[in-house]
Amino acid sequence: xxxxxxxxxxxxxxxxxxxxxxxxxxxxxxxxxxxxxxxxxxxxxxxxxxxxxxxxxxxxxxxxxxxxxxxxxxxxxxxxxxxxxxxxxxxxxxxxxxxxxxxxxxxxxxxxxxxxxxxxxxxxxxxxxxxxxxxxxxxxxxxxxxxxxxxxxxxxxxxxxxxxxxxxxxxxxxxxxxxxxxxxxxxxxxxxxxxxxxxxxxxxxxxxxxxxxxxxxxxxxxxxxxxxxxxxxxxxxxxxxxxxxxxxxxxxxxxxxxxxxxxxxxxxxxxxxxxxxxxxxxxxxxxxxxxxxxxxxxxxxxxxxxxxxxxxxxxxxxxxxxxxxxxxxxxxxxxxxxxxxxxxxxxxxxxxxxxxxxxxxxxxxxxxxxxxxxxxxxxxxxxxxxxxxxxxxxxxxxxxxxxxxxxxxxxxxxxxxxxxxxxxxxxxxxxxxxxxxxxxxxxxxxxxxxxxxxxxxxxxxxxxxxxxxxxxxxxxxxxxxxxxxxxxxxxxxxxxxxxxxxxxxxxxxxxxxxxxxxxxxxxxxxxxxxxxxxxxxxxxxxxxxxxxxxxxxxxxxxxxxxxxxxxxxxxxxxxxxxxxxxxxxxxxxxxxxxxxxxxxxxxxxxxxxxxxxxxxxxxxxxxxxxxxxxxxxxxxxxxxxxxxxxxxxxxxxxxxxxxxxxxxxxxxxxxxxxxxxxxxxxxxxxxxxxxxxxxxxxxxxxxxxxxxxxxxxxxx
Numbered sequence: 001x002x003x004x005x006x007x008x009x010x011x012x013x014x015x016x017x018x019x020x021x022x023x024x025x026x027x028x029x030x031x032x033x034x035x036x037x038x039x040x041x042x043x044x045x046x047x048x049x050x051x052x053x054x055x056x057x058x059x060x061x062x063x064x065x066x067x068x069x070x071x072x073x074x075x076x077x078x079x080x081x082x083x084x085x086x087x088x089x090x091x092x093x094x095x096x097x098x099x100x101x102x103x104x105x106x107x108x109x110x111x112x113x114x115x116x117x118x119x120x121x122x123x124x125x126x127x128x129x130x131x132x133x134x135x136x137x138x139x140x141x142x143x144x145x146x147x148x149x150x151x152x153x154x155x156x157x158x159x160x161x162x163x164x165x166x167x168x169x170x171x172x173x174x175x176x177x178x179x180x181x182x183x184x185x186x187x188x189x190x191x192x193x194x195x196x197x198x199x200x201x202x203x204x205x206x207x208x209x210x211x212x213x214x215x216x217x218x219x220x221x222x223x224x225x226x227x228x229x230x231x232x233x234x235x236x237x238x239x240x241x242x243x244x245x246x247x248x249x250x251x252x253x254x255x256x257x258x259x260x261x262x263x264x265x266x267x268x269x270x271x272x273x274x275x276x277x278x279x280x281x282x283x284x285x286x287x288x289x290x291x292x293x294x295x296x297x298x299x300x301x302x303x304x305x306x307x308x309x310x311x312x313x314x315x316x317x318x319x320x321x322x323x324x325x326x327x328x329x330x331x332x333x334x335x336x337x338x339x340x341x342x343x344x345x346x347x348x349x350x351x352x353x354x355x356x357x358x359x360x361x362x363x364x365x366x367x368x369x370x371x372x373x374x375x376x377x378x379x380x381x382x383x384x385x386x387x388x389x390x391x392x393x394x395x396x397x398x399x400x401x402x403x404x405x406x407x408x409x410x411x412x413x414x415x416x417x418x419x420x421x422x423x424x425x426x427x428x429x430x431x432x433x434x435x436x437x438x439x440x441x442x443x444x445x446x447x448x449x450x451x452x453x454x455x456x457x458x459x460x461x462x463x464x465x466x467x468x469x470x471x472x473x474x475x476x477x478x479x480x481x482x483x484x485x486x487x488x489x490x491x492x493x494x495x496x497x498x499x500x501x502x503x504x505x506x507x508x509x510x511x512x513x514x515x516x517x518x519x520x521x522x523x524x525x526x527x528x529x530x531x532x533x534x535x536x537x538x539x540x541x542x543x544x545x546x547x548x549x550x551x552x553x554x555x556x557x558x559x560x561x562x563x564x565x566x567x568x569x570x571x572x573x574x575x576x577x578x579x580x581x582x583x584x585x586x587x588x589x590x591x592x593x594x595x596x597x598x599x600x601x602x603x604x605x606x607x608x609x610x611x612x613x614x615x616x617x618x619x620x621x622x623x624x625x626x627x628x629x630x631x632x633x634x635x636x637x638x639x640x641x642x643x644x645x646x647x648x649x650x651x652x653x654x655x656x657x658x659x660x661x662x663x664x665x666x667x668x669x670x671x672x673x674x675x676x677x678x679x680x681x682x683x684x685x686x687x688x689x690x691x692x693x694x695x696x697x698x699x700x701x702x703x704x705x706x707x708x709x710x711x712x713x714x715x716x
Contacts, residue, residue: 173190
């Protein structure tokens with residue numbers, strides 16, 4: 001066998017070594033290379049840029065793909081590059097510092113800063129930078145980790161812009177805004193709130209800092225913070241009286257905590273305005289008393305209280321000022337308003353604390369006496385009457401007034417409504433007024449039935465005027481001088497009801513006066529009587545010398561337009577003014593003497609004569625009557641009818657006739673029913689008489705026949 005050569009042996013040995021190495025170390029090397037590749041793959045997928053800097057050579061020896069992407073450089077351009085090519089000045093200073101520390105101490109160092117990575121295109125990338133020095137086999141390396149914070153900074157800028165915008169909005173809102181935590185302590189307050197408080201309220205309880213309250217506000221106390229509900233309410237500061245309108249909205253945090261944003265507006269001016277409007281809605285603007293609405297509400301409350309167990313009685317007074325319209329018309333509405341204010345003040349002095357004084361309307365007032373037994377109610381009502389018998393000083397004038405008072409006593413548990421009580425008090429007051437005023441009338445149930453009948457009568461009266469149910473009748477007036485002879489006619493209004501038949505003036509005239517319908521009736525009577533008398537004169541010459549007497553109500557006479565209506569009636573009928581005599585009660589004249597004097601003067605200018613009706617029943621001032629342009633007086637029939645049986649009435653008749661003659665006034669005696677009465681009047685020198693002794697009132701056709709038979713023939 002040939003021996004191998006030395007070269008063959010060497011070759012064989014090398015082959016055996018290679019096979020041994022391949023067999024022994026290659027698998028381990030391959031595995032480590034795989035791990036290195038996997039680590040590289042993970043390193044390249046990292047979101048942070050990672051670079052390895054040889055601290056001694058000051059050159060980068062490794063970098064991941066993220067570093068290449070951030071720097072906009074190929075990986076081969078990074079390897080071998082100096083730190084200044086990639087890091088800005090701030091990062092370089094930090095690098096120098098950390099390398100210096102490790103060089104001196106021999107320890108590894110770390111720096112974490114915010115800096116910039118320099119891109120290949122010259123742009124810079126803001127990053128959070130970590131510099132970590134590590135030693136390896138006697139060499140130092142710096143592991144540079146850079147996280148791109150461009151988006152975060154952009155978000156922060158956007159957030160800052162939103163915060164600035166929000167702050168601008170918050171500060172521009174015309175209100176106070178703050179945020180409270182779950183313990184109701186203020187975390188944030190806008191400038192408007194801190195400016196008003198004069199301090200920073202953060203950390204203070206909101207109810208104490210904002211509203212001066214010792215207890216939590218309703219929203220906090222109600223647990224609505226945790227319920228995460230939005231609510232609004234109004235709250236008043238107990239120290240300053242300031243009203244706030246508050247809107248509270250929950251703020252849910254990611255950690256489950258719930259705070260609240262609160263918007264608060266000062267609504268004190270609005271609340272004051274609401275209070276003024278509420279006061280105006282429930283109070284009379286002239287007197288500042290409670291008005292009808294508020295009084296009725298209080299009456300209803302008093303009724304409810306009286307019906308409860310242990311309720312008490314109370315009373316309602318309806319007060320009407322007598323003759324107020326006359327004063328108002330004659331002295332002016334300004335004076336009337338001042339007088340009403342004085343009336344309100346006097347009424348308030350008549351009641352006790354807890355009672356209500358209200359103006360019902362016009363010259364009518366209500367007094368609600370709460371928890372008032374009947375005895376106290378009557379005492380108070382009489383006190384009102386007494387208080388008004390003292391003069392009022394208004395605009396340097398002394399004015400004497402009186403009132404008519406209706407009283408309703410309400411016992412515990414009594415049925416009815418507030419409106420029912422008011423109506424009852426009004427009915428009683430009207431009864432007091434019909435009886436002459438200046439008196440008290442306590443309501444009784446029977447008055448309500450009478451009031452209903454009067455209401456029916458009023459409605460029928462209105463319909464009667466519209467449908468011609470009213471007509472005129474005429475009663476002769478006889479001259480007693482030179483023997484009885486016809487000298488005139490008195491026009492008397494009559495009502496022929498389609499169902500009830502004739503209704504006497506004693507029944508419908510008081511209702512007409514009370515309701516104001518008397519003005520319409522009086523106008524009808526005046527115009528119809530003038531037309532009838534003009535017809536009598538046209539058809540019968542004997543009527544030309546006769547005088548027509550027409551009754552005038554106080555409401556008519558005290559109207560500022562009355563003389564114009566008389567003039568119109570004369571012009572439309574063609575009746576001469578000298579043939580018309582108006583009969584006015586002395587009460588109507590004395591209600592408003594100044595207006596009466598002016599009215600009488602205008603009437604005399606029309607040629608009309610004036611008679612004082614029912615003389616002796618009123619309260620005339622004789623001295624004042626002397627100054628008025630009057631022509632005659634009429635003696636009330638009650639005196640004439642009784643003068644033969646009553647010496648007192650006889651003296652009254654005699655005194656009236658003498659007084660009238662002293663004043664150059666003629667006298668007409670009403671109610672003559674017997675020849676003896678006529679003869680006595682002739683002896684007393686009475687000029688005229690009328691009554692059933694001569695004739696009853698007759699319709700126009702019968703009256704025309706009487707004129708033809710009994711009126712003196714006209715002189716040739």
